[in-house]
Amino acid sequence: MTRHRVGAHTIEFGNRPRIVSSAAVVGPKEGRGPLSALFDLALDDPLYGQSSYEQAECAIFQEACSRCLKKAKAEPEQVQAMLGGDLLNQIMAASLAARQLEIPFLGLYGACSTMAEALLLGAILADGGYADPVLCAAGSHYCTAERQYRFPLEYGNQRTPAAQWTVTGAGACLVSAEGPALARISLATVGQIKDMGIKDANNMGAAMAPAAADTLIHHFLDTGRKASDYDKIITGDLGRVGGSLLEELMEQAGFALPEEKHMDCGLCVFDPKEDVHAGGSGCGCSASVLSAMILPRLKSGEWKRVLFMATGALLSTTTSQQGESIPGVAHALVLEGGEGN
C-alpha cells in the first residue's frame, strides 16, 4: 500500500526531485580550509558584524538561504515551504531566518543530521506536489555550540583528542520537481535513534557511528545495493574517530565500507594544520560541504551517484548531567548527478 517505499526504512521518489540551487556561507577558519574557493562566502569575522555569536549564526543562516534563492532567481514569496534547523536551543538561527524570509516554516531538530532530514522531507514535499519549491537549510556556529554544549570559549578550556570542531557556517538547497538540476534525489533512508551508551560530550563521533552504521545497513538491505554501487558514501561529521568506527561496524556487519569509498565532510572542511583534532562537526558541516563540494561534483558528472548521510548526536546538557548517554541518528539520501541527471 505504501507506494513510495523500498524495504523497511527507505523511500523511493518517483519524480526524483531536483536540487536546483545551493549556497554555503562559512566562517574564517573554514575559509582557510581546503574547500576555501568553493564556498559562496567565507567571512573574515566570526561575529559577522553582529553583537553576539548567536546573532551571527542567525545572519549566516539567513545569508546562505538568501544566496541560494538568488542563485535560483527565486523570490522568498515564491517558496512554498522552508525546512531547517540548527544546534541552538529552540533552533533560533533557523527560526529567526524564517521570520526574516517570511516563508511558511517547519522547524526540524536532528542535531548535525538536520541537513539530511530537511532534504528528505523537502524531497517528499516536492515529489508529492505538496510544496514546491522548498528551501532546505541547516547551520551551526563554533562559538555558540561550545558555549551551549561544553564551555564558553572565554574559559580557555583544553580540547581532548577525540573532540571535533563545530563548523561555523550554513548551507541551503532549493528543491523542486522541475528545473535544471545540480543533482536529483532518488532514494532516502530514514534513520532510527541508536545509542551505544557513549557519555563523552567530547566524543561525538563515537556517539554517532552506531546510528550511521544502522542507517547504512538498512539502506543496503532495503535496496540490495552495496558500497561499490556508489562513487562515495559521504557521512556528515563522524570525524576521524567516528569514521573509523563506522568502517569497523560495517565490516563486522558484513557490509564492507572500503576507506576509499568513504568520505566524511568533517574531514574535508578544515586544514589539518588548523588544530581541529578529530575533524569538523555541526549541522553546518555537512550542509556547507554538500553545497560547496558534493553538488558541484555531481553536476559536473565527476560523481554519478553518492549516498549523502548526515549524522547527528542528540547531546543535551541537562540529560547528560543526569547520567543519560548521547543518542545518535543518521538519515541518508541518494543523490544522482551527471549528464542529464
Next chain:
Amino acid sequence: MTRHRVGAHTIEFGNRPRIVSSAAVVGPKEGRGPLSALFDLALDDPLYGQSSYEQAECAIFQEACSRCLKKAKAEPEQVQAMLGGDLLNQIMAASLAARQLEIPFLGLYGACSTMAEALLLGAILADGGYADPVLCAAGSHYCTAERQYRFPLEYGNQRTPAAQWTVTGAGACLVSAEGPALARISLATVGQIKDMGIKDANNMGAAMAPAAADTLIHHFLDTGRKASDYDKIITGDLGRVGGSLLEELMEQAGFALPEEKHMDCGLCVFDPKEDVHAGGSGCGCSASVLSAMILPRLKSGEWKRVLFMATGALLSTTTSQQGESIPGVAHALVLEGGEGN
C-alpha cells in the same frame, strides 16, 4: 504544478488521511481538570516514578506513544516513521522515546505548535504513500519547562497574571491512509513565523496570537472559508490573553472569529480553581486535548469539521537575554468527523 495546493499556504490531501488511534497521558493537575475522565492515564505523581522531571517527561511521552499503538493494535516495528518533539532542549523526551520504540524518527521543533506540525507532515507522508502508518506525538512537563524557560520551581517564584501553566502530558496519534478513522485530515495550512515584538516570557499568549491570526487569515483566504464553515476553530494554547488578542486581530482583519466558535485547548484543560492564571500551555496541551476531547467529538459526529491550530512561542532564554523578542508560529489542520467521515 504543485497538485496538492490550495492557495499560497494550504495543502489539500487527496486521500484525506485518517487518525486511526490516539492516546493522552497527563499529570495529576490535568487529571483533576474538566477533562479528567477522558485521558487514557492521569498520573498521581508528576515524577512518574522517575528520578528527574526530565526522565518523567520522557516516560510520559513514551507511554502516550505506546498506548496509541496498542489501541490501534500496531506493533512499533510496523510503524514506518515517527514524527514529534517537545519543549526540552534538543527535544530529548521525543528522542529518548524514539530510541526506546526503535521507529525511524524525524525530530521536529515548533514549540507548542509541534503536534500540528507533526500531524501536518505525518498526513503528507501517509497521503503520498511515503510512510504508513506514521506516529505523531508531542509532550511537555510543567516542572521541566519552568526550570528551562523561567525559574526552577524550588525558587518559589511568583507567577504573573498573563502567565500560563505548561501542561504535564503528552498526546500521540497514529496516521494512516487506511483503516477506521477517529477523524480525517483534509487540509493543512503551514504557518509563517510572526513576531510583534513581545519580550515577556510570562506572556506567551501575546507572542503567539499574531502567528495564529496570520495562519487563520491565510487559511480563510486560501480556502474561501470562514469561521461559520467550522463547528469550532480550536487554538492550541493561546490562553485567556492570547485568545482575546486573536479574536481582536481577526476582527481588525475583517474575518470575524465569534467567541462561541473559538475554543482554546489551554482554557479547557485545567479547572479555573487550579490557579493556572491565563490557562494551560505547552506541546502537551493541544496534543492531549486533541486525543482526549477533540477526536472523540469528531468520531461521535458531535462535530463534523473543526480547524485544529496549535500555536508555538519560540522562546529562547539565550536570545531573550540578548534582547530578542519571541517569535510565534501556528500550523492548522482541518479535521473531519461524523458518519462515515
